[in-house]
Amino acid sequence: MSWADAKAIIHNSIWKQNQGVVAILGMCPVLVMSNNIINGVSLGLATSLVMLVSGAAIAAIREFVPNELRSPIFILIIAALVTMVDLLMNSYVHELYVVLGIFIPLITTNCIVLARAEAFASKNSVAHSALDGFFMGIGLTIVLGILGAGRELLGKGTLLSGIDLVFGPAAKSWVIHVIPAEMHYQFLLAILPPGAFIGLGFLIAGKMALDRRADAKAKLAAKPAEPVGFSEGQSHC
Numbered sequence: 001m002s003w004a005d006a007k008a009i010i011h012n013s014i015w016k017q018n019q020g021v022v023a024i025l026g027m028c029p030v031l032v033m034s035n036n037i038i039n040g041v042s043l044g045l046a047t048s049l050v051m052l053v054s055g056a057a058i059a060a061i062r063e064f065v066p067n068e069l070r071s072p073i074f075i076l077i078i079a080a081l082v083t084m085v086d087l088l089m090n091s092y093v094h095e096l097y098v099v100l101g102i103f104i105p106l107i108t109t110n111c112i113v114l115a116r117a118e119a120f121a122s123k124n125s126v127a128h129s130a131l132d133g134f135f136m137g138i139g140l141t142i143v144l145g146i147l148g149a150g151r152e153l154l155g156k157g158t159l160l161s162g163i164d165l166v167f168g169p170a171a172k173s174w175v176i177h178v179i180p181a182e183m184h185y186q187f188l189l190a191i192l193p194p195g196a197f198i199g200l201g202f203l204i205a206g207k208m209a210l211d212r213r214a215d216a217k218a219k220l221a222a223k224p225a226e227p228v229g230f231s232e233g234q235s236h237c
Contacts, residue, residue, distance in 0.1 A: 001127045009128065013135035020143030021204045025111040029103050030144060031196040036152040038162040040144030043100055046089065047107050048137025050081045051116060055133025057081075058121040065122075074117045075108065082108045096165040112140060147199050153178060155190035 019025045029047075034040045057077050065073050086104045089097040097104065107113060116136050121129035152161055157179025164171045179185045189195050 001125070001131070005128065006131060009131050010135050013132060014139040014142065015207075017136075018139040018143065018207070019112045019136055020140050020147075021200070021207050023112075023115075024204075025115060026140060028106070029110070030140075030147065030200065031193055033100065033103055034144050034147040034151060034196055034199070035155070035191055036161050037145055037148040037159060038096070038166060039099060040148035041141055042093075042096055042166065043103055044137065044141025044144040046085050046100075046104060047110065047113070048134055048141055050078065050085055050107055051113055051133035051137040052130055053081050053133075054078050054113060054117060055121040055129035056126050058117050059124060059126045059129035062122045070118070070122065071114075074114060074122075078113055078117070079108045093166055096162075099162070099165060112136065143200075143203065147196065147203060150199050151190045151195050155187050155195065157183070157185040 017023060020030055026047075029043055033043045054074075054077055058074055061073075082105060085107070086097075089100070089104060116133055120132050124132070149159060152158055157177065159176040159178060161175055163174050167174075190199075
């Protein structure tokens with residue numbers, strides 16, 4: 001795989017076809033688990049790991065799988081990988097595992113994972129599929145992280161709340177209190193699900209605005225320059 005191919009896959013995964021703000025897939029975890037950075041990024045990274053390995057595994061066996069059995073076999077592979085991730089998180093980050101709850105096993109039925117298996121991994125090489133799966137997951141993780149940061153900051157005035165669930169009780173001191181804790185600040189609209197819908201809407205609108213701006217710049221750059229020395233209506237003779 002050339003660097004140009006890898007760059008195209010990464011750009012497509014993180015920006016052009018971002019699963020959170022372009023394809024609008026995986027809405028349940030995006031809306032429910034984006035109440036802070038830690039929850040969102042943790043679930044996003046777990047999804048990225050599953051997509052990385054499932055993409056490579058499905059690409060490796062794609063030529064041996066009959067078309068009629070593709071979906072059940074792909075789901076079986078994804079479910080086995082999700083079970084491994086579920087057990088690992090339960091063993092090593094149990095407190096975070098309890099917070100994420102049902103959304104870890106639900107990675108199995110996440111539209112993003114099966115969609116990339118069907119649309120990409122079943123038609124491409126192992127290396128391409130692994131890269132596509134991982135960065136599709138990273139694109140979702142970025143959306144979850146940005147949305148989680150915004151909701152946490154507006155809702156509780158903090159950043160990195162819950163980081164002790166990953167790194168232990170000593171990490172409680174890493175929480176950033178943008179608004180002093182003594183003020184007992186809380187903005188429920190940002191914390192509750194309606195805040196997730198509003199925040200996601202702003203992210204989608206922001207990406208669309210950036211895309212329009214980039215298109216306008218590209219069209220301006222491609223526009224041929226007017227001849228120098230001639231004004232409107234002046235003859236070339």
